[in-house]
Amino acid sequence: MxxxxxxxxxxxxxxxxxxxxxxxxxxxxxxxxxxxxxxxxxxxxxxxxxxxxxxxxxxxxxxxxxxxxxxxxxxxxxxxxxxxxxxxxxxxxxxxxxxxxxxxxYLSGAITFDALVTNVEPKLASQIVWLDCLITNVDRTARNTNMLMWHKELWLIDHGAAFYFHHSWPNVEEQARRPFAQVKDHVLLPQATALDEVDAEYRGLLTPERIRAIVALIPDEWLLGDSPFATTEEHRQAYIQFLEVRLASSEIFVKAAQHARKALI
Incomplete structure (x- = not known):
């Protein structure tokens, strides 16, 4: 790819x-x-x-x-x-x-994903659970799935609640190594049986170059104002540090997700 x-x-x-x-x-x-x-x-x-x-x-x-x-x-x-x-x-x-x-x-005509109506195969469920553990996305629950079905395909939307730590900027490295406790409420966790396979694949895709290229997209004006950082470059580097450390220690959130799944089923 x-x-x-x-x-x-x-x-x-x-x-x-x-x-x-x-x-x-x-x-x-x-x-x-x-x-x-x-x-x-x-x-x-x-x-x-x-x-x-x-x-x-x-x-x-x-x-x-x-x-x-x-x-x-x-x-x-x-x-x-x-x-x-x-x-x-x-x-x-x-x-x-x-x-x-x-x-x-705008995905015109899309309908809200319903786990009781649509079955998600284990690989895709594992991919989405892994992503949400990486970005600490608390908003993919049965109550609020933030997924749409459009042309019979599953689409992800609404990630504004991810990276919740950046509202207070505690120790970035410590936050990056934490398991994602909220995964226990993830709507697709019961189907996520391929987390080890996905972890190996996705860690290879998210190279440091790709992470830096994505973070570089953030407009300077969004990094000014209410910020604990002296420069926009320091602010960007904090996001990069979080993602790189979290990827390097992904086994922590993968194991936590697997344990949460076992407790659930």
Missing amino acids: THSQPQLRTVDVTRYVKPLREGGSLPAIVEADDNFLYVLKFRGAGQGVKALIAELIAGEIARILGLRVPEIVFATLDEAFGRTEPDEEIQDLLRASEGLNLALH
């Missing part, structure tokens, strides 16, 4: 279509200047740019691993949108999100 250097397009939002009110941060369906619809994640929402950074890194890692993720783009929001929106809550969100945001291609 070969992968080119990751690149993200930039689009300009031209029309606010409707909010997706099932999300706590009020993402919205918008149209862009390329005439495509996108699910826009706002920098002015509750978790701010950290959720956008998590979405970006997690989504592009998933893509390198061969998992299906909607195309991710940078989306520029003009200040004019906040002037015409009648809903005050949405108006405030639009005004707080002027400038560069993140959006994912």
Whole structure:
């Protein structure tokens, strides 16, 4: 499997279509200047740019691993949108999100994944569980699967809750070596019987060069402001350090996932 250097397009939002009110941060369906619809994640929402950074890194890692993720783009929001929106809550969100945001291609007609309806084969289940353990994604439970069925294929969405440690930036290396305790609630854990096989395969795919290329995509302006780091380069290096250390010690979260699965079944 070969992968080119990751690149993200930039689009300009031209029309606010409707909010997706099932999300706590009020993402919205918008149209862009390329005439495509996108699910826009706002920098002015509750978790701010950290959720956008998590979405970006997690989504592009998933893509390198061969998992299906909607195309991710940078989306520029003009200040004019906040002037015409009648809903005050949405108006405030639009005004707080002027400038560069993140959006994912809208999968029109997709339906929410239901584990009771769709059976996921063990290799794919193991791949998704392994990814979520790597990125510490707490949001793939039976209650909130954050997966869609589109054209009979499984697509991963909504990774803004991943890398939760970056909201306080404790010791990065210590965090990277921790097992992922929340895996016990993962919707696909019962089917994840091929974690050792996936671990060997995925560790080979996620090279240091690929990790650095993904982290390099983060816009400088998202790394400024509320940051404990002196420079944007130090901030980027912290993400790189977390991922490289976590990959090097992946047997810790793999074994924890296997133990959680045995306890579950």
